[in-house]
Amino acid sequence: MKGNKKSFAKQRLHSLSHKVHLTNIRGLHSNIVAVHHHLETEKPALLFLSETQIRCPSDVSYLLYPGFTLEHNFKPRAGVCMYARDDICYRRLRNLEDSRFSTLWALVDTGLDKIIYACVYRSHSGDQETTGLTQHLSEAAEAAQQRYPSAQLVLLGDFNAHHQEWLFPFQCTDHAGREMRKLALTLNLTQLVQGATRVPDVDSHTPNCLDLLLTTDPDRYSVSISAPLGSSDHCLVKSVSVYSPPDPSPRGTRRMWRYRSADWDGMRSFFACYPWQPTCFSSEDASSCADAVTDVLRQGMEYYIPFSDVSVSGGALPWFSAECGRANALKRAAYRAWVDSRTRNSLDVSEKKKAFNRAAKSCKKVMQRARFDHISRIGNKLASYPAGSKAFWSLAKSVESNFCRPSLPPLLRPDGSLAHTAEEKANLFASLFAESSRLDSGDASPPAAPDGGETIYLD
Template identity: 65%
Template sequence: MLHSASWRLDGRTRWSVIGGARASPQSPSDQRRHFLPLKVHLTNIRGLHSNLDPVHHHLETEKPHLFFLTETQIATPSDVAYLNFPGYTLEHKFKKCAGRLRGFEKSEFPVLWLLVDTGMEKSLYAGVYRSHSGDRETTRLMEYLAETADIALQRYPTAELVFLGDFNAHHKEWLFPYQKTDHAGREARKLALALNLTQLVDQATRIPDIAGHTPNCLDLLLTTDPHRHSVSVSAPLGSSDHCVVKSVSVCSPPDYTHRGTRRVWRYESADWDEMRAFFASYPWRRLCFYSGNPSCVADAITAVIRQGMEYFIPFSDIPLGYKARPWYNADCARAEARKQSAYQAWVKARDRKVRARKVRAKKRAYNAAARSCKRVLRKARFDHISRIGAKLASYPPGSKQFWSLSKSVESNFCRPTLPPLQKPDGSLAHTATEKANLFADLFASNSRLDTGSKHPPTLPHCDSLMPEITVFNKEVRRSLLGLDVNKASGPDGIPARVLRYCAPELAPVLTRLYRLSLTTKIVPKSWKLANVQPVPKKGSRADPSNYRPIAITSVLCKVMERVLNRKLLSYLEDNDLLSDRQYGFRRGRSTGDLLVYATHCWGEAIENNGEAIAVSLDISKAFDRVWHASLLSKLPAYGIPAGFCNWVADFLSERSIRVVIDGCSSELMAIDAGVPQGSVLSATLFLLHINDLLSSGIVGYADDSTVMVSV
C-alpha cells in the first residue's frame, strides 16, 4: 500500500541565483534577498483516486514548488501516467526519480527524502506518515528518522532539516491543545529535542466528519530553521478531513512559473451579426488607407479587426505555464469559494471560543459546503468528458479531426512540457526563454547561406509571357470563404474564423490592401514574421536537432498568397512550363503516380532482359536553404512579369522568426535564405527553383529526386 507521494515542479531539483552568476560570500540574510518564496504544501489526502481532481486543481491554482501527500490509499500501479500533472514530476515509493535521496530510504518506512539545493543553501525534506501500527513500530520509525538525519547531516553539514507529514501524535504540552499525551507524541517530542527541531503548526489540521469528535493537530512541520518559514493552514481538499498545511520559506529558488497570459476567444458566444455591421459601417478608407505604405495600412486594418473581435467576441485571459483544467467552470469556482468561506467562518468561531452550539453549526455548514464542492467538481469533470466522448464519436475513426482531438485531450491530462535541452557547450537550457532562444538559433542557422562571390545561374527565356497580376474582390472573397477555421492564428492574432465569417464585409478592404501591395511591390513587415513551434521527431527529446520547426504566419498574408498562387500555377500549367517529371505540389498528381511510373520503367527493363538502376536523393534542408538570388534570376525566364518578380523579392527579404514555448518568445532571428515555411507561395517557388534539375532520367516529388537508368 502506498502511503506517501509528492509532486515537485519540473526542473526544480537544483536552483540557481537569479542572473546565473555566483555571488561573493554574503551573510545568509543578504543571500536570501536574491530568492523568491519557496512554497511547500502538505496534506493527508485520505484516498488519491477519489480526490485526484482536487489535487490537480490545487497544483494548478496554488502552484506549490513541493506538494507532499500522505495516506494515498492506492496499490502500486503499473502505469502512473494518470496521476501526472503538466509541469510537475511525481515522486513516490515505486519509481526512480531525480532529486530523491534513495540511499536514505527503507522500504518498511513510509518516508520520502528530497534534497532542495539552491546553489548556496541546502534543505533536506522528509515526508513522513505514521500509521496506527503500535508503540513498537512508532519507536522504530522515530529511531530511523533520527539515525538517517545524522547520516544526512554528515553528508550535508549545513543543510536545513524539515520533517513534515501526518505523525498521528498527541501531546498536551507541545502540540495544539490536547487533553492527553500518547506514545507517538512523546517519541515525536524526543525526535524534535534530539535534532533541535521546532514544530510550526499551531492549529487543528484534522476536522472530523463525525459529530462529537474534536479537531486535532496531526499534520506537523518540524524544522531546524524556524525563522525562515511562515506556516498557515487552509481547508481540506476533496473528501479528505485533513487540512492543507502551507509553508513559505524566505530562502527559495527563482520563480519561473509566471509566463504571462494567452487570450482565449469564446466564438460560440460571439455576436457575428453585430460584428459584420461594425465592419460594414467602418470608415476604412479614411482611417486605414491614409498612407501609401502597405505596412502602415496592414497594421491599421489588423487593429480594427482586433477591435471588432474585442467588442463582439467574449474572451478570457488564461495564465500560461501549465495546462488549464478545461472542465473547471464558474460553478466550480463558486463551490470552492463557498467551501473556503465556510471553513474560515468555522475557524473564527472556534478560535473566539463562542458557544459550542454555534461552533458545531459552523462545522456542519463547512462539512456540507465541502461535500457540495466535491459533487460540483465531479459533475463538471464528468460532463466535460461526456462532451469530448460525444465529439469523438461524431468524427470518423482515424480522421484528422479525431486524432487532433485525441492528442489535445492526452496533452491536457498527462503530457509534460519540454524537458531540459542540451546546449552546444554541454550545459542545459531549463527555462522556457532559454529553450526558445536555443531553438531559434538552430532554426535560423538552417536558413542562412554564405554565397561568397558566386553568381546566380541564367536560364533561356520561354516563349510565353504572364500578364500583369490583378486582384479582384470575388477572388479574395472566395479565398476568405475557403479558410479552415481550425487553423492557428499568425503573429498578428487574426484568426481564420473571423475572416471567413465576415468575408463579405472584409473582402473589399483586403482587396484594396492587396492591390496596394502589388502596386508598390512592398509586402507589409508584419507579414514577414513567423512564430515557430518545435515539434519532436524520433530520438532524444533533450536534443534540439530532433525537433521539426512548424511555422505559423499571418492569415491575411496567406489569403493574398492563395490568390496569387492560383494565378501563377494556372499560367505555369497552361503553358507546360513545369517539368512533366515533377510530381510534387501538382494538381492531379501524387506519390502513387510517381510509384506507378517508376515501377513501369523497371518492369520494362526486366521484360527486355535488362537491368534497372535507381538512386534516390533527398536534399537536406532543401526548403530552408533556397538561394534567393538564384530563384529570383530564374523567375523572368519563365515569363513572369517584372512587377511580380519584384514583389516576390520583397516577400523573401528581411524575414525573421521567433520561437514560442509556454508563452515565452525568443529573440527575433533574421533569415536570408529559404522559402518561408507555412507560406502558400513557397511550394510553387520551390518547384520553379529546382525545375531545371529534372532532366531526362530524373523524376522528383518536391525535394525528393530519383535517378533511374535502364540497361
C-alpha cells in the same frame, strides 16, 4: 565587491522562494481530482501527501500530472508520496528509507543551499512500532546530515502525536508525542504548525494538530493552514519562504480573437458610416484623438469579431466551470466560518462544522461531475468529426498533449467501480473472457463414452 554581495543576496533570496505544501489526503484514489486541481492552481514546488491508502500499482500514470514528477512509497493502509514541480532539482534518497515504515526522503538543491525533506506517516500503531519509527528517523537524519553537513533538515507529515506542552490543543500527552518531542530535541528541530490540522468527523472529537512541519531553520518559513483537499479530514499545511520575491508569473486575462469567424463586411460598413470627425477629431490634443480612434477600433472589433478572454495565469483547468468555482468558494467560506467560530468558542461550532462537511462533500461531487462532463464532451466532439480529418487529428493531438495517458487506463467493473492495479485489471479481463467463452449447447446431450472392452484405433 559590494555589488557582487548584493547580486549574491538577490540570487540567494530567489532560490529560497518555493512553496511546500503538506496534507493527509486520506485516500489518493478518491481525491485525485482535488489533488490535480490543487497542483494546477497553486503550483507548489513540492506537495507531500500522507495516508495515500493504495497499493503500489504497476502503472501510476493515471496519478501523474503535467509539469510535476511523482515520487511515492505506497502502502495499502498508509503510504506517502511527493509531487515535485519539474523545475525543482531534487534527488530521491532511497538509502535512507526503511520498508517497514511510510517514509520518503528527498534532497532538494536550490543551487546555493541543500534541503533534506523527510515525509512521514505514522499510523495508529503500538508503542513499540512508534519507538522503532523514531529510532529510524533519528538514525536516517544523522546519516543524511553526515553526508550533507550544510543541508537544512525538514521533517513533515502526519505523526498522529499528542503533547500537552508542545502540540495544539495542549490537552494530553501520549507515547508518540513524547517520542516525537524527544526526536525534535535530539535533531534540534522546531515545530512550526501551531493550529488544528485535523477536522474530526465526529462532533465530540476535539480538533488537534497531527500534521507537523519540523525544521532546523525555522526563520525561513511562514506556515499557514488552509481548507482540506477533497474529502480529506486533514487541513492543508502551506509553508512559504518568508524571503519570497514577488511572483513574476503573469496574471489576469488575455483576449483571443477568432478572425476566421469575423464579419468583415459588417465591420467595413460600421467604420464607413461612423461619425469620425465629431467623435475622434474634435479635440486639438493628438493624444486624445489617438485614444478616441483606438476606442472606436476596439468597439468595431468587439461587434464583428468573436472573442474570448482567457486566463494567462494558468490557474484554471479546462473542466473547472463556474459551478466548480462557486462550490470551491463555498467550501472555503464554510471552513473559515468554522475556524472563526471555534476560535471564539461560539455555541454554533457544531453547526458550522456540519456546514463545512456538507460544503466539502458537495464541492467534491461538483468537481467530479464537471470533469466527467468535460471528458464526455471531448469524446462526443471527437466522434462527430470524420475519422482521419484535420479537425479530428487537431483535437486528438490537443487532448493527447494535455492528458496523462496510462498504457492501460482504469477499467470499469460491472458494479460501476474502477480497476486500477494490474492485478485488478487482469482479474477483470479473466472474468470477461471466461464469460464470453461459454458455448451454448442447448438441449444437446454429451456424446456417449465407449465401452470398456472396445478398442479404439487411431489413424
